[in-house]
Amino acid sequence: MREILHLSFSAAANHLSTHFFNAQENYFTYDDKISPVDHNITFRSGLAVDRSTETFTPRCLLWDLKGGYGSLTKYNSLYENDEESLTTGNVVRIEEPRVPKSAYIQSLDENAEHVAKLDPSTTLYWSDYCNIFHHPRSLLQLSSWEYHPVDAPRGRARGSGYLQPGSAGKVREFKGYDVGVNEFHDRNNADNAGELSLETHFRPILEECDLLAGVNIITDIDSAWGGFTAEALSELRDEYIPKSSVQLWGLEHSGTLDRADQYSRIRTVTALTPLATAYIPLCLEPDTTSLLNFFSADVGFDASSLWHTTGLLNAAYESITLPTRLRNSDSRVSMDTLAAEITSLGSRKIIGGLELAVGHAILQLGGTNSINNGHQDRVSQLKAANSRVSHVYSKFGVVRDLPGGRHGSMEQVWEEYAKPMDVQNEGGFADRRLISLGYPTPPSYPPYLPEAGPMYSSMYSTSITKYQLADMKYFVSRYIRGDDREELKDELDNLSGEYQFGWSDDSSGDDNE
Secondary structure (H helix, E strand, C coil), rough: EEEEEEEEHHHHHEEEEEEEEHHHHHHHCCCCCCCEEHHHHCCEEEECCCCCEEEECCCCEEEEECCCCCCCCCCCCCCHHHHHHCCCCCCCCCCCCCCCCCCHHHHHHHHCCCCCCCHHHCCHHHHCCCCCCCHHEEEEEEEEEEEEECCEEEEECHHHHCCCCCCCCCCCCCHHHHHHHHHHHHHHHCHHHHHHCCCHHHHHHCCCCEEEEEEEEEEEECCCCHHHHHHHHHHHHHHHCCCCCCCEEEECCCCCCCHHHHHHHHHHHHHHHCCCCCEEEEEECCCCHHHHCCEEEEEEEECCCCHHHHHHHHHHHHHHHHHHHHHCCCCCHHCCCCCCCHHCCCCEEECCEEEEECCCEEEEEEECCCCCCCEEEEEEEEHHHHCCCCCCCEEEEEEECCHHHHHHHHHHHHHHHHHHHHHHHCCCCCEEECCCCCCCCCCCCCCCCCCCCCCEEEEEECHHHHHHHHHHHHHHHHHCCCCHHHHHHHHHHHHCCCCCCCCHHHHHHHCCC
């Protein structure tokens, strides 16, 4: 077995994870047919609390703030809370008002012939369209912080004791690298640390694996989840998976960040990249012009809806990782091989681009090429850098189509969008998989992709990343003082040095402030 574990940090990450696992369930077969996807890689078998009902739940851990589960409860019909049956005497229950179940989930619970339709207004929580059962051990929440999709989308501290110092009563938000770091250590040092510790939750799912293939981590970079994830991954590397492949998918915002958030992003990226086997930035807010070209006018894509934006990201994420879950060894790619190919054997861990194409439109959904570094001081220089012809070091892509789709037509799609000969002629490396398996669109998925036709997705490493890292270094040189300044500059220099190609203008990394 080649099990893959899935860790998800933040509400946005859990939206993406929900789309992913809903898609995996769509591959299930309930007859004698054998699915081309090996479900045992991402799902675990077990027994319900009655010790007789067989269960099949994701190999995952999902972190969120209190309230982030929405209507989802930790215990469900498969796994009831045994602790309640052990309680004796008179007990007074104090419960907060629960978020009502969406009409979609209610229709699933009732086994309705037709499920309720979803839209952005009915999918504010990822649990509003979660098709699967999770093991109670997979659900973890930070009880000192709370989430609300409208009132507190970034998360806020619970209780009056968490007011921002000097903020005149302003509630403290769950933002900043140090906030995440401190929260991780506070949870580990608390009296109830066992309830959230990696020892309690990660070790069991690791020990269930016969042969771990790797770990996928999705996290929010532009919040305190970045620091929290960095500390969690550091502990995982030290105690549990020192050499396993870890692909880290970082959700980043493309808009302008204030200086505190920009500094937090830089610290998060420089902390996570050395710990990960590959770091793939994902853009939560794709370029509006590109979206207009990608979707027809009548689709109604809502860029403010996490259901919509993470659904689009999942089309690329699920497709590009599909070869790691295939049953057929001829098409299968291990996580180690995938990481080695896209990072040039590990030397260039930050992925420069993630793209998706359906029909004749291509959309940049991630990578350093698609994400603004967050501030406007040197936009003109960055635009000049991006206007240059960048060098592609390596590219890995997947073209998929419905069963019966001709490999010749899929090959043409690969040649049209990936331009592998151009990459190879410039000394780069290009590899692809052609898979006769359409992208799954269960009823929980937004109705904005065509039902037929090939889908192309790829990720690649490019020299443009050097300019993004140089821009981060410029920010540190100009605005940051203190002990972290020189260390951060050295770390950014080390990362950008791997993306040097030919002659470049060293003024892009000017740090004479």
